[in-house]
Amino acid sequence: MTKQAFGKSLRLLTSSDFQVVFDHAPVRASHNHFLILARFNALDHPRLGLVIGKKHVRLAHERNRLKRHIRETFRLRQQSLRGLDVIVVARKGMGELSNPQLISQLTQQWQRIERRAQQQSAHDTSAQGD
RNA sequence: GGAGUCGGCUCGGCAGUCGCUUCAGUGCUCAGGCAAGGCUCUGGCUUUGUCGCGGUAUUGGGGAGGAAAGUCCGGGCUCCAUAGGGCAGAGCGCCAGGUAACACCUGGGGGGCGUGAGCUCACGGAAAGUGCAGCAGAAAGGAAACCGCCUAAGCGAUUGGCUUCGGUCGAUCGACGGUAAGGGUGAAAAGGUGCGGUAAGAGCGCACCGCGCAGCUGGUAACAGUCUGCGGCGAUGGUAAACCCCGCUCGGAGCAAGACCAAAUAGGAACCCAUAGGUGCGGCCCGCAUCGGGUUCGGGUAGGUCGCUAGAGGUGUACGGUGACGUGCAUCCCAGAUGAAUGACUGUCCUCGACAGGACCCGGCUUACAGGCUGACUCCAUUU
């Protein structure tokens, strides 16, 4: 039951949190409507940050809709994103996506992030082992 | 029944699962405070009780809009001086009222539109002054005469009769004379129609309509009138969203205002005294503050807390008022986030769901918008 909660601890809260991820994000997934940046943290849970610019999505209720869906998809697969700080950046045209399109594209990109994070951590541990 | 006008309300419903935020209660944990006791080298250490920031779990409440929007006006609130004086500048503009205030609202007047219910209008002043009107046109403002019309008087030319040779009576022509009817230009050329009048014409005269001024009456007033009198009306053309005049209103910035706690970092901050000069306070001046000197120690970025929601508040009711609204009483508490919350999924029903998301708060205006419910009224048709 507690596995799928989404409280304050699962979010990036300060601009320094954001800056750390922007400065060095080894895991990335790019899509032509949005971009996901991720970096390992020292915690046993993931954290999410959102950057939805007014430039790219003009209307406030559209921005809210995007944020809700991003948070929802993140919430439902937070177990597999364990140990990552993630930022989702909106690009132009994201607001034109319908809800089903948005959800399918988001889940695709989350899967890519998970695979790359696994590869990365496997590489790190083997390197440490050597 | 059809067509239409003006309002008011509402913004998918229900069930289940997983989530977000806030408030309250409870359990656990815990920075720390307080009280009492014990030990002690008088620094402290420790036990119990109690309060309890924060975290977490759980239970139960609350959780976007009519436009939350544009930021176009008006306020509250905060700081700047207590928000003051003058100039400059800006806004508003039929009248009366409502209001915290307004550019809003209500009622009334006037113009325009509609058969009507109704709708609509930045609607003070051009008889204080300055300016503007390209092109066209003769002329664009207290003017002028291009074409045209006229030849009565007067003037000039030619000429005839009469003559006492001074003139006098005619004819024809002219425009240097008269005219503003008509033509033409323009957005605009200075009352209209008819009759009279005249050489031709003209408010030149008259009638009716229109206009202006004064009075009277009604109305708080704007204004109105089958009212009375006067004025022929080239008095007084248009433009003030041109300058301007008149009347009224306005100090500036904004919650990223501002107050408090407070790592880092830099050296300053508070109080008293002095006030020439510099700087700041809204554009300027007045005015005020500060820089300067002395004395005393705290100051403040990241971050956090407050401001932050009980209010010109909602609902009901009684009374006053044509109404906007006001007053009294009763009752209710109805978002308060801060990397920023109302969602997702499943099922189901229907009329298949528009525009769209609070960020200090209110009152308006404007713009966007799929529907649904409902009240009052108008016109047309028809039935009984």
Place this chain on the structure above:
RNA sequence: UGGGGCGUAGCCAAGCGGUAAGGCAGCGGGUUUUGAUCCCGUCAUGCGAAGGUUCGAAUCCUUCCGCCCCAG
């Protein structure tokens, strides 16, 4: 969220009540053996959009649209 500014041809722009200058680019032509230079002509719809004031609006007023900047 609050505050401020700007929209004139493909680009850079002047004009701010009276038929919208100018430059670059483009197109057509001329000069030249060819090219560059130079000369001439051209850009039917254009003043961000819609209303209003005015005889007349890019210009004045109102509302809307788009873009940019500043304040953490």
